[in-house]
Amino acid sequence: MSDNQKKLIEMIVGMQSPEAIELTKVMLEEGADPNTILDICRKAMDSVGQKFEAGEYFVPELILAGDMLERISELVKPLLKEGGGGQKKTHGKVLIGTVAGDLHDIGKNIVTFMLDVNGFEVKDIGIDVPVATFIKEIQDFQPAVVGLSGFLTLAYDAMKETVEAIKTAGLRDNMKIMIGGGQVDQVICDYTGADGFGLNAMHAVKFCKEWFGVKE
Amino acid sequence: MNTATQPTSNNELYAERVQRLNDAIALRQPDRVPIIMNSLFWHTRHAGLSFRDAMYDYDGLSAATRKALDELQPDAYVLPHPIMALGPTMDIMGYRQLKWPGHDGVSNDVPFQYLDKEYMKADEYADYIFDPTGFMLHKYLPRIATAFEPLAKLPNFPSLYYTRIIHSTRSFANPDLVNAFQTLQKAGEEMGRMLGKTVQFIDDMAALGYPLAESATALSPYDLFADYFRGSKGIMLDMFMRKDLLLEAMDKAAKLIPLQAIPAAKHSRSKGVFIPLHWPGDGLMSPDQFKTFYWPPLRKVVMTLIENGLTPIMFWEGGCTSRLEHIMDIPPGKCVYFFERTDIFKAKEVLGKLVCLRGNVPGTVMSAGNPDDIKAYCKKLIEVAGKGGGFIMDGGSGIPDESKDENVQAMFDATREYGGYA
Known part of the structure; x- marks a missing residue:
């Protein structure tokens, strides 16, 4: 995982919304694969969910995480190739x-x-x-x-x-x-x-x- | 049953009930645990009114409320008119923050519901902080009701002086504003009819021996911005992204909110000020967020009310067990904490020497349980939460609209049967 990828995860999990959006823009400008960015978001959301479960995060953190995911998806989606759309939902x-x-x-x-x-x-x-x-x-x-x-x-x-x-x-x-x-x-x-x-x-x-x- | 001498007149009955309630609030031991009738649509259904008629038929609402009071004989009651009898006025003014029965395609038999939306934009905190009156007149009010829309055309008064004030009268001939004032006059007359009947009802009920539980309302600054300005999503984002602005705006609101509540309560028969708290629940923010954003501005409002001789009655919606240790910095015997799903038995341990507790017969049991369940829960409430006084019986969030009649009766019966302090 690249430094920027690690940083993006840290920013999302750390609730640094403007910074995470800015870094996403930079990464996309530098040619990062949009699917990779969505995978990173998913990993970050896993951590957010775990922190919620552990009683470390509460509803406001989930709302902000959701908002970050929405904004990042808006940046990424126009760049996805036809049929691309992030990881397939597998569980049911x-x-x-x-x-x-x-x-x-x-x-x-x-x-x-x-x-x-x-x-x-x-x-x-x-x-x-x-x-x-x-x-x-x-x-x-x-x-x-x-x-x-x-x-x-x-x-x-x-x-x-x-x-x-x-x-x-x-x-x-x-x-x-x-x-x-x-x-x-x-x-x-x-x-x-x-x-x-x-x-x-x-x-x-x-x-x-x-x-x-x-x-x- | 308590063994006190039976009162001989309605006046004595009224005084005895007020005393019972005041004793509980002041953390003294009354003759019996007091109980409040706190219903919106349960009792109007019980009287055969549709949800729509409960909001439009002032006399019907009064009659339904009196019927329930006569049947249940509570020690005090929550006046339903100010929150329910709003249909006709809302129709006239084109109010937009509620959906209500019989209006705009909503069926006659559902309760009203508030619409959680963004009524103030994220970048408008500075406007509110700079000039809350101007923000309300020019931006907020026009968004929440059709009749208020032309208020956006009112002059910016603080910018005016001398001849400019004379010139500004021009605005009052603006056809849209003239229209708006005519519509608002009609709304005002309708509201006058409603309030006139409400005041008459309060007096009639007092003459029959039924005291009011509370006479005014206030709210927590966080809830003001969460519910009525920014919407639930907006405010949660603001805690992270606009922290200082939110804190400054709430500080301002904490000074403004009592300006409405104090005169309303001071001219009334009850010193109780009801404060419904919508967002303090355990999962709804972290302990740090609660200690930063929720409690300090709310406490400011509460202390101002107390300093003015009023009794804040805070309704802690949902479960707030994790907050108990954080809400202890209040003067003893001056307010009521009304809990819905909070562990009220733990609350008695933590707060029992500080504040009168109210609640919390579970709404789920009132709706889907049976009288034996209700009686067993009430008995435990009386024995534990009611120990030594400082407790008022009520449903967790009052009497839910769908409560079974026999369960409501059981709550009142149990309070009289087990509630006496011998």
Whole structure:
């Protein structure tokens, strides 16, 4: 790994956003391979995730890391050759959305981001997602894990209805469902019929690694 | 049941309830653990109102609230009108920061929700710090409501003097501004109707023996910028990228926020100032970030309120167990810490001699559990968090909209059954 590559990792992990963006520009001007830069970002995000898991980093660091990744991707993407797009997601498909009636998205976005940087193929279908849309998206995308997000207490019933509809549509077998959003606990997990609940993004990553049999 | 002499009149009942609440806040042992009715849409559903009607029908909201008060007989109640009965005024002014039932394609049977967006741009901190009034009038207000849009055309008053002030009257004939003032007059008249009915309701309820739990609201400077100005993503980036500007702006806000809360509370029946805290939760920032960005500006607001004879009631949303040791530098018996998912039993150990605790029957159990679960949790709350006084019973975030009626009743029954200090 070159000095600049090492430096870029340090800057991203060290939350030095303007410096990391500037260095990316310099590296690209000097002819660095855009795919290599994306690989570096992925390595850096792994470290950020580990620090979050270890209680050293918190939500603001994840948000800033996500923002850095977005800005770097914007610089890199126009330079990628057709078909290029960074490392292939290998671990499996996860569909995620905020349930009907609820407009909250920051928690869902963080979970999407953390699953993505951990190698899962994530489809985020947005907020206030009606039950029928969940079913259609599941049929199209065929995920093995579905994440239902919600912050309001009305989400309890919307989650329960979504889980029931998945069952009725014959899609529940061989599928794991996780719920999250800060207002859930085991009582609500049982109530909705989900397989697990999480209070932060790393819980979601842990569930998915466990359910997909991903080795650490 | 407590064995105190039964009050003979509503006046005595009112005084007895206020005393119970004040004793708990001052860390004295009351005759019984006080309990607050703190509901938005639970009780309006209970009375058969749609979510939409709860926001538009002032008399319906008052009747629903009175019905719940009569049934539950709380020691104090949270007035729902100022946060709920806003539909008609918001329609007139074209308010944009909320989605609410029956408006703009939203169904009649969902609660209102705040829209987390960037209402102030990252490079506008300097404008706010230089002249918060000018920033509000010319930039912020025009973004958050249609009727405020023409305010951007108001003169920049601090730049004016002598004849320039006379010339500046020209702006007030600007057709867009004239229109805006007419619309805002209508909004003001509607708000006057709502507030008139609200004041009447407060007086009527006081005559029936029901005290208000709080009379004004304030907020934490960090939440002001997170929720209402920069959006949740913006503020988190600002902590890293615009640290000094954010700190300076919050310092300014900490002086401005009490200017609204103090007169509102001083003219009211209750000295309680409710401070909903949205972003202090355990995972939402690091201990260092909390000690730098969150607590110092909030503490400034809290101390100003206390110095003015008011009682800050801080609602710590989510779980804040990791913050307990950092929020001890307050004078004893002067405020209330209302916890949602924080370990309230640990809070009693850490803060029990300093501050009255309120909460925290889990919302999940209120919605999906049964009365036995509720009673068992309340009993433990009373025995541990309520030991020696300094505790007020409430749901973790009040009574969730979807609570089962029998669970709400169980919370009140359990408080009367187990809450007496013999």
